[in-house]
Amino acid sequence: MRVSLLPEHCVGAGHCVLSAPEVFDQHEDDGIVLLLDTTPDAHLADAVHEAADLCPARAILVDAPGGTA
Amino acid sequence: MTSPPTPTTPTIASAGTEPARGNPAPLHYPMPRQCPYAPPEEVTAVRAGGAVPRVTIWNGVRPWLFTRYEDARVVLSDPRFSADKSRPGYPLSSAVALAETAVTPTLLIMDNPEHDHYRRLVLGEFTVKRAESLRPAVRAVVDGCLDRMLQGPAPADLVTGLALPVALSVICEFLGVPFEDRELFRSLTHTMNAIGGTTETAAAARQELQEYLECLVAVREKHPQQDFISRMAVKHLGTGAMDHERLAAMALLLLTAGHDTTANMISLGVLTLLRHPAHFTALRDGDAPGLLAGTVEEMLRHLTIVQRGIRRIALEDVDVNGHLVRAGEGVIAAVNVANRDPRRFPSGEDFDPAERAHGHLAFGYGPHQCLGQSLARVELQEVYAAVARRIPTLRTAVPDTELRFKEDMAVYGVHELPVTW
Numbered sequence: 001m002r003v004s005l006l007p008e009h010c011v012g013a014g015h016c017v018l019s020a021p022e023v024f025d026q027h028e029d030d031g032i033v034l035l036l037d038t039t040p041d042a043h044l045a046d047a048v049h050e051a052a053d054l055c056p057a058r059a060i061l062v063d064a065p066g067g068t069a
Numbered sequence: 070m071t072s073p074p075t076p077t078t079p080t081i082a083s084a085g086t087e088p089a090r091g092n093p094a095p096l097h098y099p100m101p102r103q104c105p106y107a108p109p110e111e112v113t114a115v116r117a118g119g120a121v122p123r124v125t126i127w128n129g130v131r132p133w134l135f136t137r138y139e140d141a142r143v144v145l146s147d148p149r150f151s152a153d154k155s156r157p158g159y160p161l162s163s164a165v166a167l168a169e170t171a172v173t174p175t176l177l178i179m180d181n182p183e184h185d186h187y188r189r190l191v192l193g194e195f196t197v198k199r200a201e202s203l204r205p206a207v208r209a210v211v212d213g214c215l216d217r218m219l220q221g222p223a224p225a226d227l228v229t230g231l232a233l234p235v236a237l238s239v240i241c242e243f244l245g246v247p248f249e250d251r252e253l254f255r256s257l258t259h260t261m262n263a264i265g266g267t268t269e270t271a272a273a274a275r276q277e278l279q280e281y282l283e284c285l286v287a288v289r290e291k292h293p294q295q296d297f298i299s300r301m302a303v304k305h306l307g308t309g310a311m312d313h314e315r316l317a318a319m320a321l322l323l324l325t326a327g328h329d330t331t332a333n334m335i336s337l338g339v340l341t342l343l344r345h346p347a348h349f350t351a352l353r354d355g356d357a358p359g360l361l362a363g364t365v366e367e368m369l370r371h372l373t374i375v376q377r378g379i380r381r382i383a384l385e386d387v388d389v390n391g392h393l394v395r396a397g398e399g400v401i402a403a404v405n406v407a408n409r410d411p412r413r414f415p416s417g418e419d420f421d422p423a424e425r426a427h428g429h430l431a432f433g434y435g436p437h438q439c440l441g442q443s444l445a446r447v448e449l450q451e452v453y454a455a456v457a458r459r460i461p462t463l464r465t466a467v468p469d470t471e472l473r474f475k476e477d478m479a480v481y482g483v484h485e486l487p488v489t490w
Contacts, residue, residue, distance in 0.1 A: 011185070011188060011192075011436050011438060012188070012189075012192035012195060012196065012440075013432075013438045013439075013442060014195075014196060014197040014200075014442070014443050015427075017196075017197040017198075018197060018427075019427070025198075026196040026197060026198065027193070028193065028196070028198070029193050030189065030192055030193050031189075031192030031193040031194070031195060031196045032189075032192065050427065050428075053428065054427060054428050056145075056146060056433075056434045056435050056436070056438040057146075057435070057436060058146070
């Protein structure tokens, strides 16, 4: 799977960090989402999909064109 | 009072038999609850029927009422819906809500790009890791409050003995607001949120708190300490990204929302645990990973204390999953009922920490989703765990029928919770 971000949408809710801490973090200074792994392992698929679903700003894209890693 | 059974196969099977989503009988919103532990049955019936009715609110405005989970998410996240309460026709929740437009606006009533500009200036203070770093301090506050309550006489009021002091201490310490002035914040917040009040009384309370915090911002700017107001003053006042007035308004939002909602979740949450003894015991004895976090998430979903829905106004025509809202029309996302939508949450009307409650709308959804949610989670986890561990014999000291529930407030809860142990 391939994960990308629309960081300009991020509102720092933090669901991604709670759902998939192996894949997402938040920048210490401005709180914006950080992508730790653009091609996470298959066993993280459910967690990554949950992160994308829970993101209130739709800032996480899974297997979609258009985002920036 | 037990909850009705949850439908188990609601999704695809019922889709074809739903009535057209139109406008049946006129409804006044909100209506009284039949049961203090559940939203009004009429609103739940609207969700079950699949309609999107127009409802009449206190001032005669007639917004659309969205009750389904997927519809609520659209209403709360589509940028064509505005949160600006000063717009004509906005479906205000009460006269006191209008006071928010009379004083310096907070994030709550801003649209983008203004909203994201101010929110992003403070986001770094609200990350998951920052909230976790505050956990030891939160734990110390909770233990201190519990020590005092347990050393005092029983019965005691859990609202004034635990819920309010914990919530006020944590937010005061975080912001850098003197805890000695807590009675001022508590009473002004009460005036701002009491539905029966007038716009004028609520605006006067809001103005008083705003001026208090503007003074504090000026003090912290000159003599910064280790707190939110000081850090934001140092970081943003010099660059012009934020001025004193806007920083004070940010602190006002965090101070009021940060203690009132949390305190209500503490007291109503403890009451819920007492009504579900198996889950109370599980919190004391259980050490399964995720049990505590899952219980808090389910508590947030089940209680959804924002009881009058989250409201918006359409700036353009918007199609909400097949329902057309015209420009200028108001909408209400009944998040308390949407959070029991069995299409999304298997536990539905029940309180069941074993079910996954993630994705609930208790903190809202979209760009306005609660800024302080990570800190709120830490607080609630620490309080529920400490109460279950330290007061296993806790019980209510009056029959449930004598409890006074907050139907008269913007945020639901109990006015007092007499407990003994």
